Amino acid sequence: MATENSLVQPAIPRFNGHYDHWSMLMENFLRSNKEYWNLVETGIPAAAGTDLTEAHKKTIDDLKMKDLKAKNHLFQAIDRSILETILNKDTAKNIWDSLKQKYQGTSRVKRAQLQALHKEFEMLHMKVGESVNDYFGRNLIIANKMRIHEE
Incomplete structure (x- = not known):
């Protein structure tokens, strides 16, 4: 017990x-x-x-x-x-x-991943009918992925 x-x-x-x-x-x-x-x-x-x-x-x-x-x-x-x-x-x-x-991964792979995340972040926009919380959550997901890659 x-x-x-x-x-x-x-x-x-x-x-x-x-x-x-x-x-x-x-x-x-x-x-x-x-x-x-x-x-x-x-x-x-x-x-x-x-x-x-x-x-x-x-x-x-x-x-x-x-x-x-x-x-x-x-x-x-x-x-x-x-x-x-x-x-x-x-x-x-x-x-x-x-x-x-x-x-x-190697530094080259990390740079490519960061470039893709930058592009994804720049292309990010709020969808029709999407709540601010959901949009903000998507922003945080990308920002956290960038931080993981030491950005």
Whole structure:
């Protein structure tokens, strides 16, 4: 029986082919619920030299364990066909960067997408019988897509 103080773990966002949406959900999940985002973003710092203190070794071991847990969450978020393409990636950062490169596209693709969004925004007009709220919603959808592409 659950108590009032028990916490329900949120579900890991599943990748459904819409990378931009999934990456925002997954980033939020790793930031807020698991505190693993820093490892995904920056990776595990390289150990300088062999004369590490015990405290430094413990810190690196703790980071490696968190990295394994972050990788586990990423593995659970993707299906088998995608998993097979990233099996050689050894850290959560490498997995994230690989997925980003594959599904977000190159800078040329991003520029083409932005140009299409600009044209769509410029051509946007209110339809006959359309409410202001619906028109404004369509504007926001395009603006949010542009923001996703760092515009």
